[in-house]
Amino acid sequence: MNEMAEKKIKVLLVEDDKVDILSARRMLAGWTDSPFTLECASRLSEAIEFLEKGRFDVVLLDLGLSDSSGLETFAKMRAQAAHVPIVVLTGHKDEALSMSALQHGAQDYLIKGDINRDALRRCLRYAIERKQYEEALWIKNRIIESSINPIAITDLQGKLTYVNNSFLKLWQYESMEDVAGRAVKEFWHKTAKTLWITETVFSGGSWVGKVRGQRKDGGKFDLQLSAFIVKEKGESGESLCMVFSFVDITELTQLRYRLRTEQSFAGIVGRDAKMLELFDTIREVAEVNVPVLIQGESGTGKELVAAAIHNEGPNADKPFVPVNCGALPEGVLESELFGHVKGAFTGAIQDRKGRFELANGGSIFLDEIGDIPGTMQVNLLRVLQEGIFQRVGGEENIQVDVRIISATNKNLTEEVAEGRFREDLFYRLCVIPIHLPPLRERRNDIPLLAESLLKKALREVGREDIGLSSEAVDVMMDYDWPGNVRELENALRYALVKCRDTLLLPEHFPLNIVERQVHRDGLPKKQRKHKLDAEAVRRTLEETGGNKVEAAVRLGVSRATLYRFLKESEKTSEITVR
Numbered sequence: 389m390n391e392m393a394e395k396k397i398k399v400l401l402v403e404d405d406k407v408d409i410l411s412a413r414r415m416l417a418g419w420t421d422s423p424f425t426l427e428c429a430s431r432l433s434e435a436i437e438f439l440e441k442g443r444f445d446v447v448l449l450d451l452g453l454s455d456s457s458g459l460e461t462f463a464k465m466r467a468q469a470a471h472v473p474i475v476v477l478t479g480h481k482d483e484a485l486s487m488s489a490l491q492h493g494a495q496d497y498l499i500k501g502d503i504n505r506d507a508l509r510r511c512l513r514y515a516i517e518r519k520q521y522e523e524a525l526w527i528k529n530r531i532i533e534s535s536i537n538p539i540a541i542t543d544l545q546g547k548l549t550y551v552n553n554s555f556l557k558l559w560q561y562e563s564m565e566d567v568a569g570r571a572v573k574e575f576w577h578k579t580a581k582t583l584w585i586t587e588t589v590f591s592g593g594s595w596v597g598k599v600r601g602q603r604k605d606g607g608k609f610d611l612q613l614s615a616f617i618v619k620e621k622g623e624s625g626e627s628l629c630m631v632f633s634f635v636d637i638t639e640l641t642q643l644r645y646r647l648r649t650e651q652s653f654a655g656i657v658g659r660d661a662k663m664l665e666l667f668d669t670i671r672e673v674a675e676v677n678v679p680v681l682i683q684g685e686s687g688t689g690k691e692l693v694a695a696a697i698h699n700e701g702p703n704a705d706k707p708f709v710p711v712n713c714g715a716l717p718e719g720v721l722e723s724e725l726f727g728h729v730k731g732a733f734t735g736a737i738q739d740r741k742g743r744f745e746l747a748n749g750g751s752i753f754l755d756e757i758g759d760i761p762g763t764m765q766v767n768l769l770r771v772l773q774e775g776i777f778q779r780v781g782g783e784e785n786i787q788v789d790v791r792i793i794s795a796t797n798k799n800l801t802e803e804v805a806e807g808r809f810r811e812d813l814f815y816r817l818c819v820i821p822i823h824l825p826p827l828r829e830r831r832n833d834i835p836l837l838a839e840s841l842l843k844k845a846l847r848e849v850g851r852e853d854i855g856l857s858s859e860a861v862d863v864m865m866d867y868d869w870p871g872n873v874r875e876l877e878n879a880l881r882y883a884l885v886k887c888r889d890t891l892l893l894p895e896h897f898p899l900n901i902v903e904r905q906v907h908r909d910g911l912p913k914k915q916r917k918h919k920l921d922a923e924a925v926r927r928t929l930e931e932t933g934g935n936k937v938e939a940a941v942r943l944g945v946s947r948a949t950l951y952r953f954l955k956e957s958e959k960t961s962e963i964t965v966r
Contacts, residue, residue, distance in 0.1 A: 396425045399512060400444040402435040402465070403428065403477065404453050408500060412448065415505040416512075424509070432456040432464060439469050446512050448498075450477045451485060462489045473519035475511060490596045495519055496612070510640050518612065518635055538634040542572050544617075549629065558636065560604045572632055576601045576611065598637075609638045654696035656689060657840045660830035666693070666822070673820055674700035679772065681757075681817050682795040684824030687874030690795035691755060693824060697793055698751040706750030709743045713764075714756030721764060723780050732781025744777060744788050751791040757817065758798035758809060765810045772816040792817065827869040827876065834864050834876070841877045842892075845884055854884065856892050859936055862947050863894045867901050894951040902952055920945060920953045 399416060403409050409428050416424040427444070429435035432455050438444070447469060451461050465474060473495040478486045486497035495515035498508065517537070538555035542548050548567050559575055561567055576599035596615075602608050612635040617628055653667040673680055674697050682690045691710060698708045716724055719733075727742030743752055754760075760768065771777050772792065776785050794817050803809035827834065838856055846854060860883075869875050883896040894902055920943065932938040940950040 397423055397446065397512065397516070398442075398444045399424055399426050399446055399448055400435060400438055400472075401426055401428045401448045402430075402432065402453065403448070403450045404430040405450070408450070408477075411503075412508070415503070415508050424512075430454075432461060435465065436468050439472070444469070444472055446495075446516050447472050447474045448477060448512070449474055451482070451489065452478075458485065459488055459492065462492060462494060466493055473515040475515045507640065514612075514635060514637065514640065518614070518633075537636075538611075540572055540575075540632040540634075542630045542632070544628055544630065546571050546573060546630065548572055555634070558603070558609070558634070559601065572630075576613070601634075609636055611635065612637045654692075654699060656692050656696060657837050658830065658833045659836060660825075660833045662825045662830055663833065666824070669822060670696050671700060673697055673822070675702070677701075677703075677791050678819045679792045679794070679817050680820045680822060681800070682793065682822045682824060683800070684795075684797065685826045685870075685872055686797045687872035688824040688826060689873050690797075690824060691753060693822065694751075694753040694755075694793040694795060698753075698791070701751075701791075703750050703791070707747050708751050708753065709747035710753040710755060711743050712755045714759035718761045718764060721760065722767065725764075726767070726777045726779055727782075728780035729782040732779070736781070739779070742777075742779065744771065744790055745786060747790045748788040749790075751793055754792065754794040756796060757794040758796035758800055758803055762810075765813050769810065769813045769816060772813070827872045831865055834869075835861050837873060837876060838864055838880060841873075841880050842884075845877075845881050849884065851884070852890070854887060854890055854892060857894075859894050859947065859951065860892045860897065862937060863897060863902055863951065866947065894947075895955045899952075920949070922957055925950070925953065925957070 401409065401412050403412065409430075413426055413428070416422065417426045427438055427442075429438055430453075432453050435447075435449075439447075447465060449462065449465055451458055453461060456464060462474065462476060474493075476486055476489045476494050476497045477500055478497060479500050483497075483499065486494075486499070489497060495518050496511050498511055533552045535552060536554055538558050539552045540548055540555055541550040547569050548571075551564060551567055556563065556567070559567075597613050599611050599613050600608055601611055614633045615630060617630050654670065656663070656667070658664075658666075670693065680694075680697060682693050684690055694710070695708060698704065711724060713721060723732075723740070723742065725742050725744055727740050727745055728736050730736055730738050754768075767777065771788075771790075775789060776787050778785060800809055800814050800818070804811045804814050827837075835856075838861065842854070842856065846852075864876070864879075871878070879897055879901055880892075882898055883892045886896040887893075924943065925939070928939045928942050929936070932942065936950055936954075937947060940947045943950065
C-alpha cells in the first residue's frame, strides 16, 4: 500500500454511459493530488486496445456494453488482462450477475447508484491488494507469512494445517497450536446476504464468497474470502491442499451499508434520524431469535418492519408467515393459527396445518395482536413458553421452532392495566420493543416517500413518468396524515386518477387533505382574519409572477387555502390558473 501512495494508480474505466463516466472521473481524478489517473473506453474493443498499448493497475468494467454484455464481457476482458484486477459494475437488478463474475475471477463488484468517492477508492485499492496476495499464495511460506491479510491452509477435509500471523491476530489466538486441526469453517458463519456460498471448494475447484467472522471477545467483522486447491510439494512428494485467503472488508461493508440506508433499507423508505435508528435496530434484532413487538399507528408499515427483521436474519430462506389476528373471529383464528384435524367441526373435511406449522424454522408475524380474545391469549402463551400446541380437535402435541414477531396499534401497557391483555403474555411478546414513528413525526421523509410510492403506482398502472409539483409537495408536507404511509399511498393513487397531465398538482388530491391543512398561525378557520377575493388574488399572482407559494404568504393565507380558492374560482371563470 505504501508503494501505491507514492505513484499514481492507473485505472481503466470501461463504460458507455456518459453520466457514469463523468461521475467516476469526478470521484477518482477530479481533485488536487488524486492518487488515481483515469482512462476511459466506451467499447470492449477500445478497452482491449488500451491494454495492448499500456499498463493499468486495475480495470473498472461495466458488464453491459454496446459491443458485449454479461459474463462474456468479463471473460473477454480477463483473457486479455489476466494479470490486472477487475472490478465489475452492474445495476441493482443484476447483482446475481456480479456474484457470478466474482466466482469467475473478478476481484469485487460495485452497484451503480450505491457508489461514493470513499467506497470506490477503497474498492479499487482492495481489488489491487487481493490480486497481489492471490498471486503471492504461490510463493513460499515466508512470503505468505508476511501478508497483512489472514491466510490459512487446510487438508482436503478442511482441517487447519497452517495459518499466518495475520490470521491469529484477527481471531485473537496466540499460536498455531491453538487452532491446528480445527475445521476452517468454525471461524466464520454465513450472513443473510451471502446465500450464494457453496461447498465447491471441498470437492475441487475455487470459491469466492463473503463471510462474517467473530473474535473470541464477541466482536464481529466482515471478510472477503477466496479459496482454491493447490499442489503442495513436500519431502514425500506432491499433495493437494486448500488455501483460504481473507480480506477484512468491514469498513467497506459499513460504507456500502450507509449508502444503502441513506434513503431506504429492506424496502422501508426514510432518511429521518428516527428511521436510520430503526434500520440499525432491525439489523441488530435480526441476528438474535427473540420475540419482537412492533408498536405504531395504523399505516406506519409494521409488516414491512417484521419482514425486514426476518429477511435480514440467518433464517431468511425459511418461511415468513403473516396472520392478521384482528380480522378473524375467535374460532376461525384458533384453526388458522394451530390447524385442525378432520371432523373437528362442520366443514373440516381433512386435516389442515396451521400457520405455526407452516412457519416452522422461520418466522410468524402476528399482526394486531392486541385484538386477540382471552382464551386465545392462553393458547398463545403456551406456544411461547414451550413451543408446543395441538390442532383443533386433535390430541397430538406438535412442537415447532418459530420466531414470533407481533405488532399492534394499541398501547398494550394500557390494555394490561385495564385487564384486557394478559400481563405474562405481554412480557413474553415484548422482549424487544420497536416503536414506529407516525408520518407526522418524520415530515422530512414525505417527499422521499411520495416519490417512491408514485413510481410504484406508475409501474402498476403502466403510465409514463408523472412528476410531483412543488405545490403538491407543500400540501403533503402541511398535512398531518392520520392514516400515515397507507393514506399517503392512497392519496397519490387518487391524484393519478384525477391527473391528465404530466404533473401532479394540489387540485388532484382529495379535498380533505387540502382542507385539513393547518394554518401557519395555528388559528382555526373561523378565527382567520384573511378573506380572499378574486381581484386581490389576481393582482398578487401577477406581482409574484405566478408563484403561488409567495402569493399565499403575501395574502396571509395558507397555501392550501389559496389552492382551494383558485380551484373554485376556475369553475366560475373568475381566475384562470396557469
